[in-house]
Amino acid sequence: MPRIVSAFLCAAFIALGVTACAEPAHQKHAPQDPPDYKGVPTDMTPPSMLTPSAKPQ
Structure with a gap:
């Protein structure tokens, strides 16, 4: 009986x-x-790590 209760x-x-x-x-x-x-803002990526903008040549 005690086993059943436990x-x-x-x-x-x-x-x-x-x-x-x-x-x-x-x-x-x-x-x-x-x-x-x-x-x-939650984006703490420094600007130096962002992809550079496309420059016309």
């Missing part, structure tokens, strides 16, 4: 752990920018 408790904890890690099936609203976001 096996059931282990299975319940494993099931809770799996469901806690699962992602939600749907989102209620589209993701939004945080209120303090001021349009900071």
Whole structure:
């Protein structure tokens, strides 16, 4: 009998752990920018690494 109870408790904890890690099936609203976001550019490529513009010859 104690084995059955301990096996059931282990299975319940494993099931809770799996469901806690699962992602939600749907989102209620589209993701939004945080209120303090001021349009900071995310491309940090220096201008020297960009491809040069085509020069007419």
